[in-house]
Amino acid sequence: MKKSALYFFSLCLCLSSCTAETVRQEHSSGSSAPVSGPARSPGEETPHPSEPTPEAEEAIREECVLKGWRICIDPGHQAAENAEMEFCAPWNEERKAKCTSGARGNFTGTDEYVLNLSIAQKIREKLSSLGAEVYMTREIHAVDLSNRERAEAANRFGADITLRIHCNSAETETVEGIELYVRGEGDGTPEYRKRSEDDFQKAESLIQFLCAETGAVSRGVFRSDAYTGINWCQNTCIIVECGFLSNEREDRLLNTEAYQERLAEGIKNYFVSSALVSSDKNISGL
Numbered sequence: 001m002k003k004s005a006l007y008f009f010s011l012c013l014c015l016s017s018c019t020a021e022t023v024r025q026e027h028s029s030g031s032s033a034p035v036s037g038p039a040r041s042p043g044e045e046t047p048h049p050s051e052p053t054p055e056a057e058e059a060i061r062e063e064c065v066l067k068g069w070r071i072c073i074d075p076g077h078q079a080a081e082n083a084e085m086e087f088c089a090p091w092n093e094e095r096k097a098k099c100t101s102g103a104r105g106n107f108t109g110t111d112e113y114v115l116n117l118s119i120a121q122k123i124r125e126k127l128s129s130l131g132a133e134v135y136m137t138r139e140i141h142a143v144d145l146s147n148r149e150r151a152e153a154a155n156r157f158g159a160d161i162t163l164r165i166h167c168n169s170a171e172t173e174t175v176e177g178i179e180l181y182v183r184g185e186g187d188g189t190p191e192y193r194k195r196s197e198d199d200f201q202k203a204e205s206l207i208q209f210l211c212a213e214t215g216a217v218s219r220g221v222f223r224s225d226a227y228t229g230i231n232w233c234q235n236t237c238i239i240v241e242c243g244f245l246s247n248e249r250e251d252r253l254l255n256t257e258a259y260q261e262r263l264a265e266g267i268k269n270y271f272v273s274s275a276l277v278s279s280d281k282n283i284s285g286l
């Protein structure tokens with residue numbers, strides 16, 4: 001019952017916000033005359049608009065389900081690495097390279113940064129089409145962005161959540177599957193631990209949607225303090241390792257548009273489920 005009540009509430013929110021958007025668009029068209037329909041004589045009563053059909057309501061709901069969400073997508077790495085050092089976290093003096101070169105397909109030879117952007121663009125397209133505001137840290141390969149700068153860009157954007165898109169690599173060829181990383185112990189405060197726990201729960205939900213859609217093995221969610229891009233990020237930040245470029249099957253799959261679409265679809269399904277459960281973006285989802 002509670003779920004259905006929340007669902008109804010979300011539906012109402014979506015319908016009302018989309019109606020407002022439609023009105024704004026109509027007003028901005030600059031035309032006061034009806035575009036079509038039969039002419040009415042002066043004084044004739046304006047007919048009541050008919051109730052939207054269930055199909056129309058469904059279409060509106062789907063169109064707007066992520067309205068109000070601000071999502072940052074960070075396609076990992078870039079064409080040229082930057083070996084200059086930067087602080088890995090706000091709470092200590094440890095330094096790491098600004099941007100490493102990333103992995104490369106052992107069988108296809110494709111650079112990880114190329115796949116990361118291609119997957120990220122598909123995610124952006126799907127989330128934007130459902131009303132989310134999506135910010136991409138890069139749209140091309142020829143950029144010079146450190147991991148800290150990427151996190152700070154997400155902070156400036158005011159993201160509710162940041163997804164850092166990567167592909168994995170391992171010494172052993174048989175290793176395969178999807179794994180996610182979230183923040184770890186951090187500065188050791190209870191507040192940070194709470195953020196880590198919240199992000200972990202969201203990632204636990206996300207990986208289920210990803211593996212259900214792609215059929216990939218779930219390697220699980222891991223906490224870590226090792227990632228500059230997570231440590232400087234003030235919102236929920238999840239590294240999505242989409243698969244292993246050291247595994248022949250996954251290297252070849254990750255190089256196909258179809259598999260990239262499946263990954264993007266899994267991520268979309270997670271956000272849609274979260275949005276339908278509650279309009280509160282702090283709730284982890286189903």
Ligand SMILES: [Zn+2]
Nearest residue numbers: 076102166167
């Ligand atoms: Zn990577």
